[in-house]
Amino acid sequence: MEKKWWKESVVYQIYPRSFKDSNGDGIGDINGIIEKLDYLKELGIDVIWMSPMYESPNDDNGYDISDYQKIMDEFGTMEDYERMVAEIHKRGMKIVMDLVVNHTSDEHNWFVESRKSKDNPYRDYYIWRPGKDGKEPSNWQSYFSGSTWEYDKTTDEYYLHLFSKKQPDLNWENPKVRQEVYDMMTWWLEKDIDGFRMDMINVISKNKDFPDITRKNREGNYQWASKHFVNGPKIHEYLQEMKEKVLSNYDIMTVGEMQEIIPEEAVKYVNSEDGTLNMVFHFQHMRIDARNGNKWDLKPFDLIELKEVMTTWQKELEGKGWNSLYLSNHDQARPVSRFGNDKEYRIESAKMLGTWLHMMQGTPYVYQGEELGMTNVKFPSIEDYHCRETLGMYEDATKNLGKDPEEIMPSIYAKSRDNARTPMQWDDSENAGFTEGTPWIMVNPNYKEINAKQAVNDPNSIFNYYRKLIRLRKDNPIIVYGTYDLILKDDEKIYAYTRTLGNEKLLVVANFTSEKPIFKLPEGFPYKSYQLFIANYDVDEGESIESFVLKPYEVRVYKLD
Ligand code: ISL
Numbered sequence: 001m002e003k004k005w006w007k008e009s010v011v012y013q014i015y016p017r018s019f020k021d022s023n024g025d026g027i028g029d030i031n032g033i034i035e036k037l038d039y040l041k042e043l044g045i046d047v048i049w050m051s052p053m054y055e056s057p058n059d060d061n062g063y064d065i066s067d068y069q070k071i072m073d074e075f076g077t078m079e080d081y082e083r084m085v086a087e088i089h090k091r092g093m094k095i096v097m098d099l100v101v102n103h104t105s106d107e108h109n110w111f112v113e114s115r116k117s118k119d120n121p122y123r124d125y126y127i128w129r130p131g132k133d134g135k136e137p138s139n140w141q142s143y144f145s146g147s148t149w150e151y152d153k154t155t156d157e158y159y160l161h162l163f164s165k166k167q168p169d170l171n172w173e174n175p176k177v178r179q180e181v182y183d184m185m186t187w188w189l190e191k192d193i194d195g196f197r198m199d200m201i202n203v204i205s206k207n208k209d210f211p212d213i214t215r216k217n218r219e220g221n222y223q224w225a226s227k228h229f230v231n232g233p234k235i236h237e238y239l240q241e242m243k244e245k246v247l248s249n250y251d252i253m254t255v256g257e258m259q260e261i262i263p264e265e266a267v268k269y270v271n272s273e274d275g276t277l278n279m280v281f282h283f284q285h286m287r288i289d290a291r292n293g294n295k296w297d298l299k300p301f302d303l304i305e306l307k308e309v310m311t312t313w314q315k316e317l318e319g320k321g322w323n324s325l326y327l328s329n330h331d332q333a334r335p336v337s338r339f340g341n342d343k344e345y346r347i348e349s350a351k352m353l354g355t356w357l358h359m360m361q362g363t364p365y366v367y368q369g370e371e372l373g374m375t376n377v378k379f380p381s382i383e384d385y386h387c388r389e390t391l392g393m394y395e396d397a398t399k400n401l402g403k404d405p406e407e408i409m410p411s412i413y414a415k416s417r418d419n420a421r422t423p424m425q426w427d428d429s430e431n432a433g434f435t436e437g438t439p440w441i442m443v444n445p446n447y448k449e450i451n452a453k454q455a456v457n458d459p460n461s462i463f464n465y466y467r468k469l470i471r472l473r474k475d476n477p478i479i480v481y482g483t484y485d486l487i488l489k490d491d492e493k494i495y496a497y498t499r500t501l502g503n504e505k506l507l508v509v510a511n512f513t514s515e516k517p518i519f520k521l522p523e524g525f526p527y528k529s530y531q532l533f534i535a536n537y538d539v540d541e542g543e544s545i546e547s548f549v550l551k552p553y554e555v556r557v558y559k560l561d
C-alpha cells in the first residue's frame with residue numbers, strides 16, 4: 001500500500017473559540033493557541049485542523065464566513081495567524097484549514113451585492129427562485145429546522161440556505177463562483193498551509209428543479225430533501241475540476257465532511273486512482289444512537305450495529321482508499337458520555353474508546369478535550385445554549401410541533417453540539433484556566449477534577465495514555481498499514497478485531513460495557529507467541545489469551561507472531 005504522511009499522522013482538531021483565551025474577552029484566540037502548541041506537541045500530534053478562523057458575524061461560530069481572506073477580529077490578526085503557522089511548522093506539525101464553501105455568510109460582500117437586484121453581477125453567485133403559490137419554492141427542511149428558503153423582499157424572490165438563513169448557499173453551477181473558490185484556496189495554500197477539511201462538501205451540487213418532497217418523511221411542514229443535494233448530479237465534476245486546478249499542485253491532505261455517505265459512494269471520492277480527496281468524514285457511526293436518522297430521537301446504541309458500520313468501512317475502503325477515524329468533533333456529543341461511561345468508569349472507558357479507534361486502519365482525529373475525557377454538560381436553561389442547530393430544533397419542537405420543553409431537554413443534554421463546545425479545561429482555577437474574563441459559553445462544572453494540568457502530571461491519565469497510543473503508531477507500521485478483520489461478530493459486549501501486516505498480527509479486544517464478559521479466542525486461531533502491546537488495566541502478562549475475563553470497559557491489545 002502506498003505510504004503517505006497523512007496516513008501516518010494523528011490529527012488534533014481545535015475549535016478556536018473554546019480553546020484558549022489570551023486577552024480576557026472570554027473568546028479563545030490565536031495567541032491562546034500559540035501558548036498551547038507545546039501541549040499538543042507533547043501529546044504527539046502531527047497535524048492540527050483549525051475550525052474556521054475567518055471573518056464572520058458568528059451566526060454559526062465561524063461556519064458563516066463574510067470574508068475568506070481575513071482573520072476574525074476576535075481571534076487576532078493576519079500577522080498573528082502567520083506567526084501561528086510558523087510556530088506550528090517550527091515544531092514539526094502541520095496545519096489544515098476548514099474550507100466552508102457550500103455557503104457564505106449573508107454578510108459576505110457577494111451576497112450583499114447579490115440581493116440588491118436581479119441583474120446585479122453577483123446575482124448568480126447564489127441560488128434565487130421565485131415563490132410558488134405565495135409560498136417557498138419547495139418544502140425542503142433546513143439542517144437547522146424550518147425552511148431552506150428565505151424570502152427577500154428587495155427582489156421578491158427566495159434564496160436557498162441548507163443551514164441558517166444567515167448562510168446562503170453558493171451557486172456552484174456558476175463557473176465564476178467555482179473560480180473564486182479555487183483562487184481563494186490557492187491563496188491559502190501559498191501561505192503554506194498543509195490541507196483542507198471541507199465542510200459539507202458533498203452537498204454543493206443540487207437538483208436544479210428543486211422538487212417538492214411529496215411523501216412526508218417527518219413531522220411538520222418541511223421535509224428532508226437530501227436526495228436532491230447529497231452527492232448531487234455534478235459533485236464529481238466539480239471536485240475533479242478543483243483537483244485539477246488546485247489540489248494536484250500541492251502535497252496536502254484533504255478530508256471531506258460528507259452527510260449520508262456510504263462506503264460504496266465514498267470510494268468514488270477517495271480511491272487512489274482517480275479520486276479527488278484523501279478521506280471523508282462519514283456519519284454512519286454517529287447515527288447508531290438515533291432513531292430514523294433523527295439525531296434528537298434517542299436510542300441506546302447497539303454494539304452489533306457499530307461493528308457492522310465500522311467493519312463495512314474498513315473492508316470496503318481496504319486497498320482502495322483511506323478511512324478517517326473519529327468519535328468526536330465540534331458537532332458531536334462527548335464520546336465518553338455517549339459510548340462509554342462518564343461516571344464510575346470515565347477514565348477506563350475513555351482509554352478503551354481511544355484504543356479501539358486508533359487501532360483501526362485510517363487516520364485518527366482527536367477533538368480538543370477528548371484526550372482529557374471531557375464529558376457532556378447540562379446547562380441550567382435553554383437560554384444558556386448557543387448552538388444554532390439546538391436552538392432551531394427547540395424552537396421548532398416547542399412552537400410548531402407543540403412539544404413540552406421537559407420532553408426535549410434530555411435530547412439536548414445528550415446530543416447538543418454545545419456539549420463539545422464548552423471551554424477547554426486547562427486547570428482547576430476559575431473558568432478552568434480558559435479565560436480571565438467571562439467565557440462566551442459556560443464552563444463544564446467538572447473542571448476541578450478534569451483538566452489538562454492534572455492529566456499531564458498524572459501517569460495514569462487519559463492524556464498520558466493517548467500519548468502512548470500515538471507513540472505506538474509511530475513505531476509500529478502495522479497500526480497504520482495492517483489490514484483489519486473483525487472477529488466475534490455476534491458478541492454483544494465485546495468488540496474484537498485483528499490487524500495483519502506480513503507475519504505480524506495485532507489482536508484488539510474491547511469491552512463496551514460495565515460488566516465482566518469472558519473473551520474466548522476463536523477456535524483454531526493461529527499464533528505462536530503473544531505479547532501485551534497496550535491495555536487500560538494492569539494485566540498479568542502470563543495469562544493465556546485463549547480465554548480471559550474482561551473488567552468493565554477493559555481493552556487489551558496483543559501483538560502476535
Ligand atoms: O451536527 C450535525 C448533526 O449532528 C449536522 O447537522 C451538522 O450541522 C452537519 O454535519 C454540518 O456540519 C458542518 O457544517 C455546518 C456547521 O454548522 C458545522 O459546525 C459544520 O461542522 C454548516 O457550515
Ligand code: CA
Nearest residue numbers: 021023027029
Ligand atoms: Ca480572546
